[in-house]
Amino acid sequence: MKDAAKRLPVNLDDADIDAVGRELDAIQHDIKSSLGESDRRYILRLIKLQRSLALLSRLVIFASLAFLPRWGHALSGWLPFAIVMAIGTFGLGLAKILENMEIGHNVIHGQWDWMHDPEVHSSTWEWDNVCPADQWKHSHNVVHHTWTNVLGKDRDVGYEILRVTPEQPWHPVFLLQPIFNLLLALLFEWGVALHDLDIHAMRRRRGLVEEDRRTLAGIGKKVARQVMKDYVLWPLLAGPFFLYVLGANAVANLMRNVWAYMIIFCGHFPEGVHVFHEAQIENETRGRWYVRQLLGSCNIEGGKMFHVLSGNLSHQIEHHLFPDMPSHRYPEAAPRVRALCARYGIPYNTGSLTRQFGTTTAKILRLSFPGSHDRSESDYRAAGVHH
Numbered sequence: 001m002k003d004a005a006k007r008l009p010v011n012l013d014d015a016d017i018d019a020v021g022r023e024l025d026a027i028q029h030d031i032k033s034s035l036g037e038s039d040r041r042y043i044l045r046l047i048k049l050q051r052s053l054a055l056l057s058r059l060v061i062f063a064s065l066a067f068l069p070r071w072g073h074a075l076s077g078w079l080p081f082a083i084v085m086a087i088g089t090f091g092l093g094l095a096k097i098l099e100n101m102e103i104g105h106n107v108i109h110g111q112w113d114w115m116h117d118p119e120v121h122s123s124t125w126e127w128d129n130v131c132p133a134d135q136w137k138h139s140h141n142v143v144h145h146t147w148t149n150v151l152g153k154d155r156d157v158g159y160e161i162l163r164v165t166p167e168q169p170w171h172p173v174f175l176l177q178p179i180f181n182l183l184l185a186l187l188f189e190w191g192v193a194l195h196d197l198d199i200h201a202m203r204r205r206r207g208l209v210e211e212d213r214r215t216l217a218g219i220g221k222k223v224a225r226q227v228m229k230d231y232v233l234w235p236l237l238a239g240p241f242f243l244y245v246l247g248a249n250a251v252a253n254l255m256r257n258v259w260a261y262m263i264i265f266c267g268h269f270p271e272g273v274h275v276f277h278e279a280q281i282e283n284e285t286r287g288r289w290y291v292r293q294l295l296g297s298c299n300i301e302g303g304k305m306f307h308v309l310s311g312n313l314s315h316q317i318e319h320h321l322f323p324d325m326p327s328h329r330y331p332e333a334a335p336r337v338r339a340l341c342a343r344y345g346i347p348y349n350t351g352s353l354t355r356q357f358g359t360t361t362a363k364i365l366r367l368s369f370p371g372s373h374d375r376s377e378s379d380y381r382a383a384g385v386h387h
Contacts, residue, residue: 007280008291010346020344021287027336028322031329035114039326043103043112043120046308050098057091058234061248064088065241089248093255094309099128100256101263101311106327108133109141113324129189132222135196135215145323149268149275149296156268157275159184159191160199163367165275170370177368181361188257188264193219259309262357263300267316270298271359272349293320294341299334299350306353307331317348 012020064084069076104127106112112120126133139155147153151167158164162181163174184191196215202208208216230253235246274295281292300306300314307314312327318334319327341348 008276008288009274009295010291010344012291012344012346014285014287016344017287017291018285019287020340020346021285021290023340024290024321024337025286027333027340028325031322031333032114032325035326035329039329040115042328043107043115043326046098047103047120050095050103053091053098054095057088057095057252060088060091061085061245062088062238065238065244068241085244085248089251090255092248092252096128096252096256097259097309100260101313102308102327103311104128104133105311105313108137110324111326128226129192130219130223130226131189131193131195132218135218136192139196141323145320147281148293148320149273150281151275151277153278155195155198159195162364164269164364166367167275168367170367174368178365181364185258185261186254188261189253193223262353263310263313265360266300266353266356267298267313267319268296269360269363270349270351270356271363272347273298290321291346293317294337294346294348296320297349298356299348300353300356301350302353304331317350 008017010017064081064087067076067081067084069078069081104125107120107125108122108127110122113122115121118124122137127136129136144154144156149157151157151165158168161184162177163170197212202212230249231246234249235242238245276292276296281288284292294317297317297320299317300310302310302314307330308328312330313319315327315330315334318325318330318337321337322330322333325333338348338350340346
């Protein structure tokens with residue numbers, strides 16, 4: 001085994017890794033070359049369904065106000081009001097999940113640019129989220145997908161506030177990590193909004209530079225737009241019942257935030273995932289980049305509806321291998337990728353939502369304290385790699 005291959009926790013030489021790369025290129029080519037009218041119909045129908053669900057749910061929220069006890073008719077009362085309001089709020093939350101996960105995230109990735117539809121294109125899409133799409137394209141599409149799980153380069157490793165691997169040095173502030181983690185889950189879109197800011201660099205500089213000011217201005221503009229929509233204009237249509245509608249919108253956003261947090265955290269933090277040092281990616285070939293994506297990503301098992309609601313990030317491994325492939329085709333790629341991993345002895349990290357989220361949460365709680373063993377070393381041993 002050559003020294004270059006030893007730097008990744010797999011028993012493969014450079015020729016094997018190059019072969020893995022060629023096989024993954026072939027999988028990508030096979031699927032992307034078959035894109036056509038049925039794929040176009042899928043995304044256009046999904047967008048129409050999502051927008052219809054959002055509008056219908058908002059109408060149900062307004063309809064619930066007719067059941068308030070103050071009206072005194074036969075069907076009025078707190079229970080009927082709460083039931084109808086809950087149905088509308090739940091539907092709005094689902095619509096927001098669909099928009100952010102299967103539509104927004106994937107359109108912004110450029111997965112549908114091949115259609116050349118100006119309305120469903122990564123250059124024009126603005127999603128229902130306080131994070132500006134252009135900033136997400138940099139912080140997520142460029143930084144995270146280029147430097148996946150590389151310590152000091154990928155800001156998604158702990159989002160600059162959490163210790164998610166023993167290789168991150170412990171500090172007493174991490175004793176508060178369970179609280180930070182809970183707040184991040186509840187306020188996830190707000191954390192995403194700040195994701196393009198290099199907080200560590202700002203601390204080192206002890207001040208803002210022009211680039212920071214531009215980033216903050218973009219966030220402020222998008223936040224104002226989202227707050228005006230969800231917390232001012234729609235509630236104002238309810239007149240004296242402003243607070244009821246505002247509350248429903250807040251709960252729908254909360255529902256979307258917690259779901260997105262769960263799915264995204266299960267993509268890179270469950271037990272068995274690998275992190276990397278910059279030295280491991282020196283002179284990285286395409287094959288080695290593919291292997292790093294395989295080792296640094298995790299899938300979640302579930303049914304078809306679960307995959308759609310997760311934005312097919314339940315196929316996080318395939319997403320990281322083929323980030324601009326339309327997400328609904330990942331289930332087609334997954335068996336071929338998994339079989340390839342089995343042939344080459346590369347771990348394919350997949351499990352139920354309970355397993356992936358449970359081990360992620362346990363890790364975050366455990367790493368709040370110092371003294372955790374070096375997980376990456378055990379991973380190397382588990383992979384049968386000897387240094």
